[in-house]
Amino acid sequence: MLKTMRSVPHLRIARASLSLLCLSAFALTATHAQSPAITLVPAVVVAGAPELIRVSASGAAAIDGEWLERKLEFFRGRDGRGWFALAGVDVDAPVGPSELKLTIHDAHGGVRDLSRTIRIRPAHYPTTSLTVAPQFVQPGPEALKQIDADQLLTQKAYASSALKPLWQGNFRPPVSSPQSERFGTRRIFNGTLASNHKGLDFRAPSGTPVRAGNSGVVVLAQPLYYAGNTVIVDHGMGLFTLYMHLSRISVREGQHVVCGQRLGLSGATGRVTGPHLHWAVRWQGAYLDPAKLLRLDLTAVR
Numbered sequence: 001m002l003k004t005m006r007s008v009p010h011l012r013i014a015r016a017s018l019s020l021l022c023l024s025a026f027a028l029t030a031t032h033a034q035s036p037a038i039t040l041v042p043a044v045v046v047a048g049a050p051e052l053i054r055v056s057a058s059g060a061a062a063i064d065g066e067w068l069e070r071k072l073e074f075f076r077g078r079d080g081r082g083w084f085a086l087a088g089v090d091v092d093a094p095v096g097p098s099e100l101k102l103t104i105h106d107a108h109g110g111v112r113d114l115s116r117t118i119r120i121r122p123a124h125y126p127t128t129s130l131t132v133a134p135q136f137v138q139p140g141p142e143a144l145k146q147i148d149a150d151q152l153l154t155q156k157a158y159a160s161s162a163l164k165p166l167w168q169g170n171f172r173p174p175v176s177s178p179q180s181e182r183f184g185t186r187r188i189f190n191g192t193l194a195s196n197h198k199g200l201d202f203r204a205p206s207g208t209p210v211r212a213g214n215s216g217v218v219v220l221a222q223p224l225y226y227a228g229n230t231v232i233v234d235h236g237m238g239l240f241t242l243y244m245h246l247s248r249i250s251v252r253e254g255q256h257v258v259c260g261q262r263l264g265l266s267g268a269t270g271r272v273t274g275p276h277l278h279w280a281v282r283w284q285g286a287y288l289d290p291a292k293l294l295r296l297d298l299t300a301v302r
């Protein structure tokens with residue numbers, strides 16, 4: 001035990017404490033089965049974080065939820081007692097109190113309001129400057145046309161999410177390469193244009209196999225102006241993972257993929273400074289930190 005903790009200090013300890021959090025939350029709700037209990041993991045909510053919301057309510061037939069102007073979709077967990085929603089807070093969400101609206105419907109038409117206030121805390125993301133080819137900072141008329149067309153295509157892809165979760169168990173990294181730029185970094189392109197980095201970069205040499213982070217359905221598989229060759233996988237209930245700048249795409253739209261299945265090869269297409277994989281997680285239009293999704297223990301959920 002000690003040896004394991006010493007060899008991989010940060011990740012292992014983070015995972016261990018998260019599982020402990022999950023366990024203690026489950027133990028707590030199990031002993032108070034009569035009164036509904038709500039737990040959020042991670043318990044400290046920051047901008048850009050995915051959140052696993054668990055509602056333990058015996059006799060619930062359905063749960064309606066809304067948070068940060070997004071609809072929460074609940075499903076029954078593996079144990080058959082708890083209800084779960086895999087949600088999150090957009091990287092640009094305002095910090096401070098937010099209202100988590102929850103209504104529980106029982107089988108006899110009864111309704112219980114379990115709404116509560118959730119405080120969103122600031123995440124401290126760094127700032128970097130980088131240089132890319134000028135056409136990516138000031139795109140010409142032809143490029144602008146393609147950017148508009150890309151937007152329509154991606155909107156269509158995001159509109160087609162499955163009504164049930166397609167993922168199973170924990171999410172896994174799409175490549176084994178080291179991470180090169182974390183999520184949320186504020187980036188200044190060529191000294192002027194600023195944006196948030198809405199994904200996690202891996203320093204993958206061109207030709208590295210890129211694998212699905214979890215099971216789902218491919219809803220987009222084609223080149224885009226900024227993202228280059230892109231694959232988008234729908235994991236159901238508004239949750240998607242995006243794989244960008246690929247040198248090769250090896251899946252087609254509509255194809256079911258399992259966790260770890262090859263989607264293509266990494267590359268340097270689109271707006272890049274060199275070969276890498278940009279991996280993004282999107283839930284109901286909110287961009288979430290993929291590194292934090294990887295740390296969520298979902299094995300007991302489904």
Ligand SMILES: [Zn+2]
Pocket residue numbers: 181197199200201277278279
């Ligand atoms: Zn990136």
